[in-house]
Amino acid sequence: MHINKYVNTYGDYLKRRFGQRVQKLSLSGNFTCPNRDGTLGRGGCTFCNISSFSGRDNQSLSISEQLCNANKKRSSIFLAYFQAYTSTYAEFQLLKKLYDEALGYPDIVGLCVGTRPDCVPDEVLDLLEGYMHEGREVWLELGLQTAIDETLDFINRHHHFFQYADTVRRARDRGIKVCTHLIIGLPGEELIHNLTTLQMVLDEGIDALKLHQLHIVKGSVMANQYRQGLIPVLDMESYAGIAARIIQNTPPDILFERVSASVQDDSLIAPMWSTQRWPCLDRIGEILAESGPQGFEIGKPYVYDGISL
Numbered sequence: 001m002h003i004n005k006y007v008n009t010y011g012d013y014l015k016r017r018f019g020q021r022v023q024k025l026s027l028s029g030n031f032t033c034p035n036r037d038g039t040l041g042r043g044g045c046t047f048c049n050i051s052s053f054s055g056r057d058n059q060s061l062s063i064s065e066q067l068c069n070a071n072k073k074r075s076s077i078f079l080a081y082f083q084a085y086t087s088t089y090a091e092f093q094l095l096k097k098l099y100d101e102a103l104g105y106p107d108i109v110g111l112c113v114g115t116r117p118d119c120v121p122d123e124v125l126d127l128l129e130g131y132m133h134e135g136r137e138v139w140l141e142l143g144l145q146t147a148i149d150e151t152l153d154f155i156n157r158h159h160h161f162f163q164y165a166d167t168v169r170r171a172r173d174r175g176i177k178v179c180t181h182l183i184i185g186l187p188g189e190e191l192i193h194n195l196t197t198l199q200m201v202l203d204e205g206i207d208a209l210k211l212h213q214l215h216i217v218k219g220s221v222m223a224n225q226y227r228q229g230l231i232p233v234l235d236m237e238s239y240a241g242i243a244a245r246i247i248q249n250t251p252p253d254i255l256f257e258r259v260s261a262s263v264q265d266d267s268l269i270a271p272m273w274s275t276q277r278w279p280c281l282d283r284i285g286e287i288l289a290e291s292g293p294q295g296f297e298i299g300k301p302y303v304y305d306g307i308s309l
Contacts, residue, residue, distance in 0.1 A: 003284060007256050007259065008252055010257035018109065022075055024112060027063055028082075029082055029085075029087055031084065031086055031090055033085050033089060034119060036085075046221035046225070047155060047215070047217070047222050049223075067105045077109050078107055078108050079112050080099075080111050082098070082102075088113060099131070103131065112141055112179075113139070115140070115141070117164035118164075120140070125174055125176060138177065139208070141180075142168070142180050143181045146183065147197040147200040149161055151186050156221070161200065172205055178208070180206050180208070180210070182198075183212060184211060184212070185234040186214055195245065202254075208257050209254060211258060215271075217267045218269060234271065236271070236283065240283040243259050247288065247294050248291070248293070248297035250298075251294075254294075260277075262277040
């Protein structure tokens with residue numbers, strides 16, 4: 001099932017812009033996080049274990065060394081993706097040095113920076129804007145996860161939605177493209193919460209979305225909660241149904257960078273269907289083929305517990 005028939009994908013956008021496939025290369029700047037170093041909290045978000053992230057083996061390598069060692073078989077041009085931890089959480093001169101090093105590497109056509117919504121000062125946005133004006137493809141990827149403040153508190157995020165909204169406004173005022181990360185299946189959340197989050201995010205204005213299911217990984221607080229039976233996880237069919245509804249309620253001009261995630265190492269505890277990439281993607285595609293593509297549900301009422309919303 002080719003999901004691209006029903007979803008406006010990030011990969012297709014890059015092909016249109018550059019005339020060929022563009023591969024993202026994950027990098028680690030050896031950053032930390034204010035939710036781990038004591039600035040906001042310690043222990044991180046309850047779902048988080050950095051060992052499950054790409055780039056965990058690169059902590060001692062320079063940016064150029066990481067790019068040299070990266071698997072580049074899928075493309076001839078690349079985006080440098082600072083992924084692990086909070087990739088705007090460092091002194092400005094260090095950030096500039098790392099970003100400049102990545103952009104100076106051969107065949108790097110742009111920069112993607114993943115971070116928390118409460119860790120993006122104006123000087124970093126000005127730096128990203130400067131790269132953009134040089135003709136680089138520049139993306140700010142914000143790990144919001146949910147717009148529901150009660151859930152953010154429960155998972156120990158130490159930020160609220162208003163901080164996300166402020167960062168998006170400042171980024172978009174500079175013309176910087178924003179991709180928002182959302183987790184489906186967070187404790188206490190149902191489809192109504194996911195659709196509420198989607199609408200709040202759309203109201204602020206975005207360029208792309210990244211969806212993935214809640215993963216229970218080794219070394220996280222949620223791992224202990226899951227073992228105690230305190231946290232359920234979605235089965236594949238439930239997740240695919242929710243992801244499809246989110247896609248159908250998203251305007252067709254918004255890009256989807258990801259609609260499901262897979263874990264290819266032994267860090268995963270649950271759900272084990274996440275070890276395979278294609279079954280869930282195929283199921284989402286089947287649902288969209290059966291009931292309508294991206295944007296199909298916009299303007300239609302949503303019925304929840306018998307109440308039309």
